[in-house]
Each structure stands twice: as structure tokens, then as C-alpha cells.
Amino acid sequence: MHALDYLVIGLFLIITVAAGMAFGGSGKDKKSFFAAGGKVPWGISGLSLFMSFFSAGTFVVWGSIAYKFGLVSVTIQMMMCLAGFLIALFIAPKWRKTGVLTAAEYIRERLGNRVQDFYTYLFLLIALANTGAFLYPVAKLVNVSTGIPIHWLIIGLGAMIILYTAVGGLWAVMVTDVLQFVVLTLAVVVVVPMAMQKTGGLDGFLAKLPEGFFAPTAGDFSWAFMAAFALYNLVFIGGNWAYVQRYTSVKDPKAARKVGFLFAGLYLICPLIWMLPPMIYRSLHPGLSGLESEGAYLLMCKEVLPYGMLGLILGGMIFATASSVNTTLNLAAAVFTNDIYGRLVPEATPKRTMQVARLSTLVFGIGTILVALAVPMVGGIVEVVLSIGAVTGCSLYGPPIWAMFSKRLTGKSVLAITLLSLTINVFFKFIPAFLPEMALNRANEMLLGTLTTLILLIINEVYTIYFSKENPDYVRYAQIREAAGTDDAPETSEEKKTNSYGIKVIGMAMAVTSLLVIALGAMATSGTAIMVVAGGVILLTSVGVLKFANK
Numbered sequence: 001m002h003a004l005d006y007l008v009i010g011l012f013l014i015i016t017v018a019a020g021m022a023f024g025g026s027g028k029d030k031k032s033f034f035a036a037g038g039k040v041p042w043g044i045s046g047l048s049l050f051m052s053f054f055s056a057g058t059f060v061v062w063g064s065i066a067y068k069f070g071l072v073s074v075t076i077q078m079m080m081c082l083a084g085f086l087i088a089l090f091i092a093p094k095w096r097k098t099g100v101l102t103a104a105e106y107i108r109e110r111l112g113n114r115v116q117d118f119y120t121y122l123f124l125l126i127a128l129a130n131t132g133a134f135l136y137p138v139a140k141l142v143n144v145s146t147g148i149p150i151h152w153l154i155i156g157l158g159a160m161i162i163l164y165t166a167v168g169g170l171w172a173v174m175v176t177d178v179l180q181f182v183v184l185t186l187a188v189v190v191v192v193p194m195a196m197q198k199t200g201g202l203d204g205f206l207a208k209l210p211e212g213f214f215a216p217t218a219g220d221f222s223w224a225f226m227a228a229f230a231l232y233n234l235v236f237i238g239g240n241w242a243y244v245q246r247y248t249s250v251k252d253p254k255a256a257r258k259v260g261f262l263f264a265g266l267y268l269i270c271p272l273i274w275m276l277p278p279m280i281y282r283s284l285h286p287g288l289s290g291l292e293s294e295g296a297y298l299l300m301c302k303e304v305l306p307y308g309m310l311g312l313i314l315g316g317m318i319f320a321t322a323s324s325v326n327t328t329l330n331l332a333a334a335v336f337t338n339d340i341y342g343r344l345v346p347e348a349t350p351k352r353t354m355q356v357a358r359l360s361t362l363v364f365g366i367g368t369i370l371v372a373l374a375v376p377m378v379g380g381i382v383e384v385v386l387s388i389g390a391v392t393g394c395s396l397y398g399p400p401i402w403a404m405f406s407k408r409l410t411g412k413s414v415l416a417i418t419l420l421s422l423t424i425n426v427f428f429k430f431i432p433a434f435l436p437e438m439a440l441n442r443a444n445e446m447l448l449g450t451l452t453t454l455i456l457l458i459i460n461e462v463y464t465i466y467f468s469k470e471n472p473d474y475v476r477y478a479q480i481r482e483a484a485g486t487d488d489a490p491e492t493s494e495e496k497k498t499n500s501y502g503i504k505v506i507g508m509a510m511a512v513t514s515l516l517v518i519a520l521g522a523m524a525t526s527g528t529a530i531m532v533v534a535g536g537v538i539l540l541t542s543v544g545v546l547k548f549a550n551k
Contacts, residue, residue: 001146001302004523005311011516012183012315017160019179019509020172023502039495040174042255044502046262047181048174049246052327053080053237053263058274059317060137063297065221066278067288070213072221073278074271079226081267083233088260091238093253094404099484100248102331103241103400104339110403110477112411113343118418119396120339123241124332126392128364131328132371135161137294138318138325139372144295154372157318158325162365165326171502173326176319179509182541183316186517186534187301188273191313194304194527195280208283228446232393235450237263239397242331277301306524309531312516325368333361394453395421402457407474408464409457417460421453500549507545514538 066073100106104123108116139153165172199205217223237243247256278293281300288296301313337357341348348356399414428448464471514535521531 001310002307004308005314008308008311008516008520009315009318012312012513013160013318015509015512015516016176016179016315016319017163019505020165020176021163022505023171023175039251039499040171040249041499041503042250042258043262044174044178044506045246045250045255046259047266048177048327049243049259049263050266051177051181052173052246053243059297060140060294062271062275063278064293066275067282067293067296069218069221070209070279070282071216072218073275075216075226076221076229077267077271077275079230080233080237081264081271082230083237084260084264084267086234087238088257088264091234091401091404092247092256092260095244095247096250096253096256098248098404099481102248102334102338103239103244104335107400108339109480111400111409111414111473115411115414116339118415119400120335122396124335124364126396127242127328127332128367128371131325131332131364131368132373133375134328135325135368135372136375140294142314142318144298151373155369158365158369158372161326162329162362165329165361165365171498173330175502175505175509176326178506179513180316180319182510182538183312183513184274186538187313187316188277189534190309190527190530191301191304192273192276192280193530195277195300198304199280199283205280205283208286209279210286213279213282224444225446228450231450231454232446235398235401235453236393239401241335241397242327245327245331245334306520306526306531308520308523309517309527312513312520329361329364329368332364333357336360336364392422392425392449394450395425398453398457406461408461408471410471410473413460413464417453417456421456424452425449503545503549507542507549510538510542510545514542 062073062077065076095103095106098106098109100109104116104120107119135154135158138157139150142148142153142157143150196202196205199208212218217226246259250256250259277300278296281296281303284303285299298314298317301310305313334357337353337360341356341360342353345352395418399409399417403409403414425448429445517535517538518532521528521535524531
């Protein structure tokens with residue numbers, strides 16, 4: 001990379017970290033630190049949900065699949081779109097109606113302390129594995145571009161993410177998510193036409209691709225896999241505790257539904273465009289093999305972007321992919337602080353509670369770094385992300401979602417279903433090491449992981465209906481909710497002030513970024529017009545955002 005790229009990366013990292021650190025004074029209590037006050041504008045929460053989920057695998061996981069299989073990567077992401085619409089219709093409003101700070105708090109109220117303890121410790125263990133798997137692609141992107149050893153990048157980037165997440169809480173996470181969405185949308189606007197020109201236009205691009213590259217399925221990614229993946233994402237996006245924060249931190253169930261619809265709408269449009277760079281790179285350089293394909297996205301950017309612009313896009317990719325890390329770090333700290341420490345030390349002062357919140361963010365962040373360092377030893381990021389999801393996703397998140405719709409599910413039955421489905425999934429995941437003939441392909445692994453829990457839940461529901469048993473857990477939960485009432489009250493002046501401040505920070509960060517883009521466009525030897533126009537559009541948008549914040 002050119003020296004200008006490194007300078008721009010440094011400037012953009014300063015902008016992003018400063019935006020996150022701007023909320024250092026907002027974390028005065030658990031609700032402000034872990035739920036951003038509980039009245040976040042639904043647009044910000046929806047964009048944050050999209051970036052937290054989308055960026056986790058876009059550039060490395062789905063970019064690798066796009067390079068190898070083409071349109072399959074888009075088909076996979078359309079399953080997320082389908083899941084998002086169903087979540088918006090049914091699940092997101094239900095979560096908001098629970099009135100809880102964390103999903104663990106809901107599990108305690110609905111299913112009891114024993115179930116909450118089991119789920120909490122299991123979630124924290126899995127959260128470490130997931131955040132480590134998501135920190136690895138951040139470092140991989142920078143490694144491909146700079147050649148800096150990946151282990152040093154994991155340590156350095158992990159420390160930086162921990163810093164602003166521990167200081168700014170959920171507002172810091174969401175504001176940096178929105179900024180990354182703006183920058184990476186800009187990236188596609190600039191990269192795609194320049195990359196297409198490199199191939200000689202659309203005809204040249206199509207002529208150089210292998211047969212079947214635009215087939216909707218291929219290899220292990222069959223229609224059976226797609227169906228299972230849609231069901232899995234319905235449960236994972238609807239029940240993952242980190243994403244539940246986005247539904248519970250808005251003002252009412254209607255706003256939570258809008259969060260889901262925005263997520264689904266973005267997944268309907270963005271994958272069709274965002275997957276083009278690695279697909280175009282395949283037409284130019286078809287020789288990548290093994291884990292090399294994980295770098296296809298950034299290699300395409302390196303080939304066509306002018307000096308400086310590559311640094312901006314790389315900076316955007318770093319923090320966009322890191323959004324999955326900071327989201328889960330914030331949630332893990334919330335679960336520990338609210339649902340473990342809060343129960344052990346109920347008399348703790350707000351000041352001491354916030355000290356624990358920030359310290360637990362640091363501890364989980366260090367654990368994340370250690371897991372990320374181990375990713376290359378287990379077969380690469382695609383294997384880690386899909387395997388963790390297939391084994392644990394529905395087993396862990398399915399029963400609590402079911403409990404929101406069923407009056408018959410008890411704490412004991414949830415424990416039994418979760419343990420049995422996890423045991424079955426783990427057995428079929430590791431038994432091939434001893435009995436290769438029992439190995440499952442990716443589609444069957446995903447189907448097993450999703451259908452096992454669903455079938456067990458249905459059996460339990462039919463059984464309890466047949467015997468017409470009263471559920472004491474639900475009776476107790478109904479009494480808790482009746483006593484708690486609703487928190488769908490209008491925004492207070494303090495909440496409006498906080499939201500206005502958050503929107504202003506987004507607007508100012510966008511304005512500074514737009515000026516940087518315009519300056520880079522003016523210096524560029526190619527793509528000048530498109531960069532200056534794109535920067536101008538972002539600048540005008542930032543002005544609108546700032547005006548809206550002042551209303």
C-alpha cells in the first residue's frame with residue numbers, strides 16, 4: 001500500500017474511535033450503558049443490527065463464497081432477508097413487549113433462575129468463540145493489504161475495539177456501526193464500476209467466468225441448506241442476545257418492528273451489489289485456492305482503487321467487521337453485570353456497577369483476542385462461523401423465542417430440550433473423527449442443527465396440550481409482567497437530549513468523512529468524478545442529519 005493509504009487509515013480510525021469515545025459520559029447506569037437509554041431511534045438501531053450481522057462475514061466469509069461459487073453467496077444472504085421480514089412481523093415486537101434490559105433477564109422472569117444460570121454461562125462461553133471468530137476477519141483484511149503479521153493485528157485491533165466499547169457502551173457501538181454503513185456503501189459505489197471497467201465491461205466480466213457461476217446453489221450450498229439456513233437465521237437473528245438488544249432498546253413494539261423491516265430491506269438490496277467485487281476478482285484472477293479466497297474482496301479493492309481511497313475502504317472494513325465484535329462484547333458485559341453480578345451483589349451502587357461493566361468488557365475482550373489467535377488452527381473462518389452456528393444456534397436461542405409465544409413451555413422442559421439438542425448436534429459434529437461414514441455435509445449439518453430443536457419443541461407442546469397441564473412458570477411470569485406494567489412511555493427530555501446528541505455525533509462524523517473523500521477524489525488519478533460526487537452526497541446527507549438532530 002501507498003503511504004497515503006496508511007495516513008488515511010489512521011485518520012479514519014481516529015474519526016471512528018473519537019465518535020465512540022464521545023459517549024464516555026453517557027454510561028451513568030446500566031440502562032444508559034447497555035440499552036442506550038431504551039429509546040434509541042429505530043433507524044439507528046436497524047442500521048446497527050444490519051452492520052452487526054452483515055459485516056460479520058461479508059468481506060471474508062461471504063466474499064470467499066462469492067469468489068468460489070458466485071451467485072450462491074447472494075442466495076445465502078436472501079435467506080437472511082426472508083428471516084428478517086418474519087422477525088419484523090412476529091419476533092421483534094414480542095421482545096420489546098417483555099420490557100427487559102437483556103434476554104437473560106427475560107429468561108429469568110419467564111423460565112426461572114436455574115434456566116437463566118445455565119443459559120448465561122453457556123452464552124458467555126459461545127460469545128467468546130463467536131467474537132473471536134469475528135475478530136479474525138478484521139485482522140485478515142488488514143493482513144492481506146499490508147502484510148503485517150496477523151497475530152499482531154489481532155492483538156492491536158482487539159485492544160482498540162475494547163477501548164471505545166468499554167468507554168461508550170451501546171451508543172458507541174451503534175454510532176460507529178452507522179458510520180461504517182455509510183463508508184462501505186461508498187466503497188461499493190466506487191469499487192464496482194472501476195472493477196467492471198478492469199474486466200472490459202459487463203461482456204468481458206461474463207465471458208471470463210466459469211459455467212454455473214450464476215446458479216443459485218452449488219456444492220454443499222443446496223436448496224436444503226438454504227431452507228435450513230433461513231430457519232436458522234430466523235432463530236439466530238431473532239433470538240441472539242446481542243441482536244435482541246436492538247429490539248429492546250427502541251421506544252415501543254412498533255419501533256422494534258421497524259428495526260426488523262429495515263434490516264430485511266437492506267438485505268434485499270445490498271447483497272446483490274456488495275458481492276460483485278469478489279465475483280469480478282474471480283473473472284480476473286481465477287487461481288486463488290484454499291484460505292486464499294478469504295482475501296478476494298480486499299484484493300479487488302487493492303487492484304482498482306487510487307491511493308488513499310484503499311486506506312479509507314480498509315478502515316471502513318476494519319470497523320464494519322469489528323461491529324460484530326463490539327456488539328457481542330457489550331452484550332456479554334451486560335449479561336455479566338446485570339444477570340450475574342447484579343444478582344450476587346444487589347446492593348451495589350451505580351458507580352460500582354459501572355466499574356464492573358467496564359472491567360467485564362475488558363476481560364471478555366482479552367478472551368476474544370485469545371480465541372481469534374486460534375482460528376487458523378481450526379480450518380479457517382468459514383468453518384468456524386458455520387460450525388458454531390449449526391451446533392449451537394437453534395439449541396440456545398430457539399426455546400426462549402418459543403416461550404414468548406407459548407404458555408406451556410416450562411423451565412425444566414427448556415433445559416431438557418436445549419441439552420438434548422446440543423448433545424445430538426455435538427455428537428454428529430465430532431463423530432466423523434471416529435466414524436467417517438457418518439459425516440454430514442454442510443446442508444445436513446445445518447438441517448440437523450435447526451430441525452432437532454424445532455421437533456423437540458413441537459413434541460413438548462403437543463404433550464402438554466394433551467395432558468392439559470397448568471404451567472406455574474408462566475403463571476409466575478404473568479404476575480411479574482403485570483406488576484411491572486409497561487415502559488412504552490413517551491420520551492423524556494433527557495432521552496430526547498441523548499438521542500439528539502447521538503444523531504449529532506453521527507452527522508459530524510459523516511461530514512468529516514465526506515471531506516476526506518472529496519479531498520482524496522481531487523488528488524486521485526482515476527475515478528475522480530465518482531469519488532467527488534459520492535463525497536458530496538455524503539456531505540449533503542450529513543447536513544440533513546445535523547438539521548434533524550437540532551429539531
